[in-house]
Amino acid sequence: MKASLKAKYSTDKNSAGATFSVNAGNVKLRASMTDATFINGPSLNGLALSLDKPGSFIVDYDLPKKDLRFQFMNTVRIAEKPINLSYVHFKNDNRTILDGTLVFDSTNKVSANHVVGSGNAKLKYTYVHGGVTTFEPSYDIAKDCWDFAVSRKVFGNDVFKATYQTSSKALGLDWTRTSKHNGLFKISASLAMGEQIKMTNLSAESSWDFEMF
Known part of the structure:
Protein backbone atom coordinates (compact mmCIF):
# COMPACT_ATOMS: atom_id res chain seq x y z
CA MET A 1 0.00 0.00 0.00
CA LYS A 2 1.32 3.43 -0.98
CA ALA A 3 0.43 6.83 0.39
CA SER A 4 1.18 10.43 -0.52
CA LEU A 5 0.72 13.61 1.47
CA LYS A 6 0.40 17.05 -0.09
CA ALA A 7 0.35 20.56 1.33
CA LYS A 8 -0.06 23.84 -0.53
CA TYR A 9 0.30 27.38 0.77
CA SER A 10 -0.68 30.34 -1.38
CA THR A 11 -1.74 33.96 -1.17
CA ASP A 12 -5.21 32.84 -2.30
CA LYS A 13 -5.86 29.69 -0.26
CA ASN A 14 -4.02 27.13 1.82
CA SER A 15 -4.85 23.46 1.40
CA ALA A 16 -3.68 19.96 2.25
CA GLY A 17 -4.51 16.48 1.05
CA ALA A 18 -3.65 12.80 1.18
CA THR A 19 -3.87 9.88 -1.24
CA PHE A 20 -3.79 6.15 -0.48
CA SER A 21 -3.44 3.54 -3.22
CA VAL A 22 -3.44 -0.26 -3.32
CA ASN A 23 -2.38 -2.43 -6.24
CA ALA A 24 -4.89 -5.18 -7.03
CA GLY A 25 -3.39 -7.19 -9.86
CA ASN A 26 -3.00 -4.93 -12.89
CA VAL A 27 -5.35 -2.23 -11.53
CA LYS A 28 -4.85 0.34 -8.80
CA LEU A 29 -7.44 1.35 -6.21
CA ARG A 30 -7.01 4.88 -4.90
CA ALA A 31 -8.70 7.07 -2.28
CA SER A 32 -7.92 10.77 -2.05
CA MET A 33 -9.06 13.41 0.41
CA THR A 34 -8.47 17.07 1.21
CA ASP A 35 -8.36 19.02 4.44
CA ALA A 36 -12.11 19.64 3.96
CA THR A 37 -12.64 15.94 4.77
CA PHE A 38 -11.55 16.51 8.38
CA ILE A 39 -12.54 20.11 9.09
CA ASN A 40 -15.43 20.14 11.59
CA GLY A 41 -15.11 16.37 11.95
CA PRO A 42 -14.83 13.54 9.38
CA SER A 43 -17.08 14.03 6.35
CA LEU A 44 -17.36 13.16 2.66
CA ASN A 45 -16.22 16.64 1.59
CA GLY A 46 -13.16 16.41 -0.66
CA LEU A 47 -13.28 12.60 -0.74
CA ALA A 48 -12.85 10.78 -4.07
CA LEU A 49 -12.33 7.16 -5.11
CA SER A 50 -10.50 5.96 -8.25
CA LEU A 51 -9.98 2.75 -10.19
CA ASP A 52 -6.96 2.96 -12.48
CA LYS A 53 -5.53 0.54 -15.03
CA PRO A 54 -2.41 2.31 -16.36
CA GLY A 55 -2.54 2.91 -20.09
CA SER A 56 -6.12 1.63 -20.32
CA PHE A 57 -8.73 3.44 -18.18
CA ILE A 58 -9.36 5.58 -15.09
CA VAL A 59 -12.70 5.86 -13.28
CA ASP A 60 -13.03 8.63 -10.66
CA TYR A 61 -15.99 9.05 -8.31
CA ASP A 62 -16.45 12.27 -6.32
CA LEU A 63 -18.52 11.23 -3.29
CA PRO A 64 -19.97 14.59 -2.14
CA LYS A 65 -20.84 15.64 -5.70
CA LYS A 66 -21.86 12.11 -6.74
CA ASP A 67 -20.01 12.75 -9.97
CA LEU A 68 -18.36 10.16 -12.21
CA ARG A 69 -15.41 10.79 -14.49
CA PHE A 70 -14.41 8.19 -17.09
CA GLN A 71 -11.13 8.24 -18.99
CA PHE A 72 -10.16 5.66 -21.58
CA MET A 73 -6.71 5.55 -23.19
CA ASN A 74 -5.33 3.67 -26.16
CA THR A 75 -2.38 3.81 -28.54
CA VAL A 76 -2.56 3.15 -32.26
CA ARG A 77 0.18 3.32 -34.89
CA ILE A 78 0.09 5.05 -38.26
CA ALA A 79 3.15 4.69 -40.48
CA GLU A 80 4.99 3.25 -37.46
CA LYS A 81 4.30 6.43 -35.48
CA PRO A 82 2.38 6.05 -32.19
CA ILE A 83 -0.75 8.10 -31.58
CA ASN A 84 -1.86 8.26 -27.95
CA LEU A 85 -5.63 8.70 -27.71
CA SER A 86 -7.71 9.70 -24.69
CA TYR A 87 -11.48 9.95 -24.16
CA VAL A 88 -12.69 11.73 -21.00
CA HIS A 89 -16.34 12.11 -19.94
CA PHE A 90 -17.73 14.02 -16.94
CA LYS A 91 -21.18 12.68 -16.03
CA ASN A 92 -22.68 15.64 -14.11
CA ASP A 93 -21.47 18.23 -16.61
CA ASN A 94 -22.25 15.94 -19.55
CA ARG A 95 -18.91 17.07 -20.95
CA THR A 96 -16.64 15.00 -23.19
CA ILE A 97 -13.01 15.74 -24.03
CA LEU A 98 -11.05 14.09 -26.83
CA ASP A 99 -7.27 14.23 -26.76
CA GLY A 100 -4.68 12.85 -29.17
CA THR A 101 -0.89 13.01 -29.35
CA LEU A 102 1.20 12.05 -32.36
CA VAL A 103 4.76 11.16 -31.33
CA PHE A 104 7.23 11.66 -34.19
CA ASP A 105 10.31 10.81 -32.14
CA SER A 106 11.79 11.38 -28.67
CA THR A 107 12.07 15.12 -29.29
CA ASN A 108 8.98 16.03 -31.36
CA LYS A 109 5.27 15.51 -30.83
CA VAL A 110 2.00 17.22 -31.73
CA SER A 111 -1.16 17.05 -29.62
CA ALA A 112 -4.76 18.17 -30.08
CA ASN A 113 -7.50 18.68 -27.50
CA HIS A 114 -11.21 19.10 -28.28
CA VAL A 115 -14.26 19.59 -26.07
CA VAL A 116 -17.08 17.84 -27.94
CA GLY A 117 -19.91 20.17 -28.96
CA SER A 118 -18.06 23.35 -28.01
CA GLY A 119 -16.38 24.15 -31.31
CA ASN A 120 -13.23 24.66 -29.30
CA ALA A 121 -9.93 22.91 -29.96
CA LYS A 122 -6.34 23.44 -28.91
CA LEU A 123 -3.23 22.41 -30.79
CA LYS A 124 0.20 22.06 -29.19
CA TYR A 125 3.66 21.29 -30.49
CA THR A 126 6.33 19.97 -28.12
CA TYR A 127 10.03 20.05 -28.90
CA VAL A 128 12.73 18.79 -26.51
CA HIS A 129 16.18 20.21 -27.15
CA GLY A 130 19.18 18.33 -25.84
CA GLY A 131 17.01 16.38 -23.41
CA VAL A 132 16.91 19.33 -20.99
CA THR A 133 14.94 22.19 -22.59
CA THR A 134 11.32 21.86 -23.72
CA PHE A 135 9.47 24.35 -25.94
CA GLU A 136 5.66 24.13 -26.12
CA PRO A 137 3.78 26.66 -28.29
CA SER A 138 0.02 26.07 -28.38
CA TYR A 139 -2.86 27.60 -30.32
CA ASP A 140 -6.44 28.03 -29.06
CA ILE A 141 -8.73 27.97 -32.10
CA ALA A 142 -11.80 29.42 -30.34
CA LYS A 143 -9.88 32.35 -28.82
CA ASP A 144 -7.61 32.69 -31.87
CA CYS A 145 -4.57 33.16 -29.68
CA TRP A 146 -1.22 31.59 -28.84
CA ASP A 147 0.21 30.40 -25.54
CA PHE A 148 3.85 29.57 -24.91
CA ALA A 149 5.72 27.45 -22.38
CA VAL A 150 9.44 26.86 -21.89
CA SER A 151 10.96 24.54 -19.29
CA ARG A 152 14.52 23.53 -18.53
CA LYS A 153 16.09 20.89 -16.29
CA VAL A 154 18.94 22.13 -14.10
CA PHE A 155 21.06 20.53 -11.39
CA GLY A 156 19.61 17.12 -12.21
CA ASN A 157 16.43 17.28 -10.10
CA ASP A 158 15.26 20.86 -10.68
CA VAL A 159 12.98 22.16 -13.43
CA PHE A 160 12.33 25.82 -14.17
CA LYS A 161 9.24 26.59 -16.27
CA ALA A 162 7.76 29.78 -17.71
CA THR A 163 4.34 30.06 -19.36
CA TYR A 164 2.69 33.00 -21.09
CA GLN A 165 -0.97 33.36 -22.12
CA THR A 166 -1.34 36.02 -24.78
CA SER A 167 -5.13 36.37 -24.32
CA SER A 168 -4.90 37.31 -20.64
CA LYS A 169 -1.29 38.56 -20.67
CA ALA A 170 -0.59 36.25 -17.74
CA LEU A 171 2.93 35.06 -16.99
CA GLY A 172 3.53 31.96 -14.88
CA LEU A 173 6.83 30.94 -13.30
CA ASP A 174 7.47 27.56 -11.65
CA TRP A 175 10.43 25.99 -9.90
CA THR A 176 10.09 22.27 -9.12
CA ARG A 177 12.52 20.03 -7.27
CA ALA A 204 4.53 26.81 -2.36
CA GLU A 205 3.62 23.14 -2.64
CA SER A 206 5.16 20.01 -1.12
CA SER A 207 4.31 16.33 -1.47
CA TRP A 208 5.80 13.14 -0.09
CA ASP A 209 5.34 9.53 -1.25
CA PHE A 210 6.00 6.55 1.00
CA GLU A 211 5.28 2.83 1.36
CA MET A 212 2.91 1.96 4.22
CA PHE A 213 3.48 -1.82 4.10
Whole structure:
Protein backbone atom coordinates (compact mmCIF):
# COMPACT_ATOMS: atom_id res chain seq x y z
CA MET A 1 0.00 0.00 0.00
CA LYS A 2 1.32 3.43 -0.98
CA ALA A 3 0.43 6.83 0.39
CA SER A 4 1.18 10.43 -0.52
CA LEU A 5 0.72 13.61 1.47
CA LYS A 6 0.40 17.05 -0.09
CA ALA A 7 0.35 20.56 1.33
CA LYS A 8 -0.06 23.84 -0.53
CA TYR A 9 0.30 27.38 0.77
CA SER A 10 -0.68 30.34 -1.38
CA THR A 11 -1.74 33.96 -1.17
CA ASP A 12 -5.21 32.84 -2.30
CA LYS A 13 -5.86 29.69 -0.26
CA ASN A 14 -4.02 27.13 1.82
CA SER A 15 -4.85 23.46 1.40
CA ALA A 16 -3.68 19.96 2.25
CA GLY A 17 -4.51 16.48 1.05
CA ALA A 18 -3.65 12.80 1.18
CA THR A 19 -3.87 9.88 -1.24
CA PHE A 20 -3.79 6.15 -0.48
CA SER A 21 -3.44 3.54 -3.22
CA VAL A 22 -3.44 -0.26 -3.32
CA ASN A 23 -2.38 -2.43 -6.24
CA ALA A 24 -4.89 -5.18 -7.03
CA GLY A 25 -3.39 -7.19 -9.86
CA ASN A 26 -3.00 -4.93 -12.89
CA VAL A 27 -5.35 -2.23 -11.53
CA LYS A 28 -4.85 0.34 -8.80
CA LEU A 29 -7.44 1.35 -6.21
CA ARG A 30 -7.01 4.88 -4.90
CA ALA A 31 -8.70 7.07 -2.28
CA SER A 32 -7.92 10.77 -2.05
CA MET A 33 -9.06 13.41 0.41
CA THR A 34 -8.47 17.07 1.21
CA ASP A 35 -8.36 19.02 4.44
CA ALA A 36 -12.11 19.64 3.96
CA THR A 37 -12.64 15.94 4.77
CA PHE A 38 -11.55 16.51 8.38
CA ILE A 39 -12.54 20.11 9.09
CA ASN A 40 -15.43 20.14 11.59
CA GLY A 41 -15.11 16.37 11.95
CA PRO A 42 -14.83 13.54 9.38
CA SER A 43 -17.08 14.03 6.35
CA LEU A 44 -17.36 13.16 2.66
CA ASN A 45 -16.22 16.64 1.59
CA GLY A 46 -13.16 16.41 -0.66
CA LEU A 47 -13.28 12.60 -0.74
CA ALA A 48 -12.85 10.78 -4.07
CA LEU A 49 -12.33 7.16 -5.11
CA SER A 50 -10.50 5.96 -8.25
CA LEU A 51 -9.98 2.75 -10.19
CA ASP A 52 -6.96 2.96 -12.48
CA LYS A 53 -5.53 0.54 -15.03
CA PRO A 54 -2.41 2.31 -16.36
CA GLY A 55 -2.54 2.91 -20.09
CA SER A 56 -6.12 1.63 -20.32
CA PHE A 57 -8.73 3.44 -18.18
CA ILE A 58 -9.36 5.58 -15.09
CA VAL A 59 -12.70 5.86 -13.28
CA ASP A 60 -13.03 8.63 -10.66
CA TYR A 61 -15.99 9.05 -8.31
CA ASP A 62 -16.45 12.27 -6.32
CA LEU A 63 -18.52 11.23 -3.29
CA PRO A 64 -19.97 14.59 -2.14
CA LYS A 65 -20.84 15.64 -5.70
CA LYS A 66 -21.86 12.11 -6.74
CA ASP A 67 -20.01 12.75 -9.97
CA LEU A 68 -18.36 10.16 -12.21
CA ARG A 69 -15.41 10.79 -14.49
CA PHE A 70 -14.41 8.19 -17.09
CA GLN A 71 -11.13 8.24 -18.99
CA PHE A 72 -10.16 5.66 -21.58
CA MET A 73 -6.71 5.55 -23.19
CA ASN A 74 -5.33 3.67 -26.16
CA THR A 75 -2.38 3.81 -28.54
CA VAL A 76 -2.56 3.15 -32.26
CA ARG A 77 0.18 3.32 -34.89
CA ILE A 78 0.09 5.05 -38.26
CA ALA A 79 3.15 4.69 -40.48
CA GLU A 80 4.99 3.25 -37.46
CA LYS A 81 4.30 6.43 -35.48
CA PRO A 82 2.38 6.05 -32.19
CA ILE A 83 -0.75 8.10 -31.58
CA ASN A 84 -1.86 8.26 -27.95
CA LEU A 85 -5.63 8.70 -27.71
CA SER A 86 -7.71 9.70 -24.69
CA TYR A 87 -11.48 9.95 -24.16
CA VAL A 88 -12.69 11.73 -21.00
CA HIS A 89 -16.34 12.11 -19.94
CA PHE A 90 -17.73 14.02 -16.94
CA LYS A 91 -21.18 12.68 -16.03
CA ASN A 92 -22.68 15.64 -14.11
CA ASP A 93 -21.47 18.23 -16.61
CA ASN A 94 -22.25 15.94 -19.55
CA ARG A 95 -18.91 17.07 -20.95
CA THR A 96 -16.64 15.00 -23.19
CA ILE A 97 -13.01 15.74 -24.03
CA LEU A 98 -11.05 14.09 -26.83
CA ASP A 99 -7.27 14.23 -26.76
CA GLY A 100 -4.68 12.85 -29.17
CA THR A 101 -0.89 13.01 -29.35
CA LEU A 102 1.20 12.05 -32.36
CA VAL A 103 4.76 11.16 -31.33
CA PHE A 104 7.23 11.66 -34.19
CA ASP A 105 10.31 10.81 -32.14
CA SER A 106 11.79 11.38 -28.67
CA THR A 107 12.07 15.12 -29.29
CA ASN A 108 8.98 16.03 -31.36
CA LYS A 109 5.27 15.51 -30.83
CA VAL A 110 2.00 17.22 -31.73
CA SER A 111 -1.16 17.05 -29.62
CA ALA A 112 -4.76 18.17 -30.08
CA ASN A 113 -7.50 18.68 -27.50
CA HIS A 114 -11.21 19.10 -28.28
CA VAL A 115 -14.26 19.59 -26.07
CA VAL A 116 -17.08 17.84 -27.94
CA GLY A 117 -19.91 20.17 -28.96
CA SER A 118 -18.06 23.35 -28.01
CA GLY A 119 -16.38 24.15 -31.31
CA ASN A 120 -13.23 24.66 -29.30
CA ALA A 121 -9.93 22.91 -29.96
CA LYS A 122 -6.34 23.44 -28.91
CA LEU A 123 -3.23 22.41 -30.79
CA LYS A 124 0.20 22.06 -29.19
CA TYR A 125 3.66 21.29 -30.49
CA THR A 126 6.33 19.97 -28.12
CA TYR A 127 10.03 20.05 -28.90
CA VAL A 128 12.73 18.79 -26.51
CA HIS A 129 16.18 20.21 -27.15
CA GLY A 130 19.18 18.33 -25.84
CA GLY A 131 17.01 16.38 -23.41
CA VAL A 132 16.91 19.33 -20.99
CA THR A 133 14.94 22.19 -22.59
CA THR A 134 11.32 21.86 -23.72
CA PHE A 135 9.47 24.35 -25.94
CA GLU A 136 5.66 24.13 -26.12
CA PRO A 137 3.78 26.66 -28.29
CA SER A 138 0.02 26.07 -28.38
CA TYR A 139 -2.86 27.60 -30.32
CA ASP A 140 -6.44 28.03 -29.06
CA ILE A 141 -8.73 27.97 -32.10
CA ALA A 142 -11.80 29.42 -30.34
CA LYS A 143 -9.88 32.35 -28.82
CA ASP A 144 -7.61 32.69 -31.87
CA CYS A 145 -4.57 33.16 -29.68
CA TRP A 146 -1.22 31.59 -28.84
CA ASP A 147 0.21 30.40 -25.54
CA PHE A 148 3.85 29.57 -24.91
CA ALA A 149 5.72 27.45 -22.38
CA VAL A 150 9.44 26.86 -21.89
CA SER A 151 10.96 24.54 -19.29
CA ARG A 152 14.52 23.53 -18.53
CA LYS A 153 16.09 20.89 -16.29
CA VAL A 154 18.94 22.13 -14.10
CA PHE A 155 21.06 20.53 -11.39
CA GLY A 156 19.61 17.12 -12.21
CA ASN A 157 16.43 17.28 -10.10
CA ASP A 158 15.26 20.86 -10.68
CA VAL A 159 12.98 22.16 -13.43
CA PHE A 160 12.33 25.82 -14.17
CA LYS A 161 9.24 26.59 -16.27
CA ALA A 162 7.76 29.78 -17.71
CA THR A 163 4.34 30.06 -19.36
CA TYR A 164 2.69 33.00 -21.09
CA GLN A 165 -0.97 33.36 -22.12
CA THR A 166 -1.34 36.02 -24.78
CA SER A 167 -5.13 36.37 -24.32
CA SER A 168 -4.90 37.31 -20.64
CA LYS A 169 -1.29 38.56 -20.67
CA ALA A 170 -0.59 36.25 -17.74
CA LEU A 171 2.93 35.06 -16.99
CA GLY A 172 3.53 31.96 -14.88
CA LEU A 173 6.83 30.94 -13.30
CA ASP A 174 7.47 27.56 -11.65
CA TRP A 175 10.43 25.99 -9.90
CA THR A 176 10.09 22.27 -9.12
CA ARG A 177 12.52 20.03 -7.27
CA THR A 178 11.96 16.26 -7.15
CA SER A 179 13.86 13.98 -4.80
CA LYS A 180 13.46 10.30 -3.92
CA HIS A 181 14.09 11.13 -0.27
CA ASN A 182 12.41 14.53 0.14
CA GLY A 183 9.53 14.20 -2.32
CA LEU A 184 8.41 17.09 -4.52
CA PHE A 185 8.74 20.78 -3.74
CA LYS A 186 7.30 23.46 -6.00
CA ILE A 187 7.15 27.26 -5.94
CA SER A 188 4.82 29.04 -8.38
CA ALA A 189 4.18 32.69 -9.15
CA SER A 190 1.54 34.27 -11.39
CA LEU A 191 1.97 37.77 -12.78
CA ALA A 192 -0.34 40.06 -14.75
CA MET A 193 1.64 41.73 -17.53
CA GLY A 194 -0.38 44.92 -18.06
CA GLU A 195 0.80 48.51 -17.97
CA GLN A 196 2.25 47.57 -14.61
CA ILE A 197 3.55 44.12 -13.70
CA LYS A 198 1.49 42.80 -10.79
CA MET A 199 1.88 39.52 -8.91
CA THR A 200 -1.56 37.88 -8.67
CA ASN A 201 -0.59 34.74 -6.74
CA LEU A 202 2.39 33.11 -5.04
CA SER A 203 2.30 29.53 -3.79
CA ALA A 204 4.53 26.81 -2.36
CA GLU A 205 3.62 23.14 -2.64
CA SER A 206 5.16 20.01 -1.12
CA SER A 207 4.31 16.33 -1.47
CA TRP A 208 5.80 13.14 -0.09
CA ASP A 209 5.34 9.53 -1.25
CA PHE A 210 6.00 6.55 1.00
CA GLU A 211 5.28 2.83 1.36
CA MET A 212 2.91 1.96 4.22
CA PHE A 213 3.48 -1.82 4.10
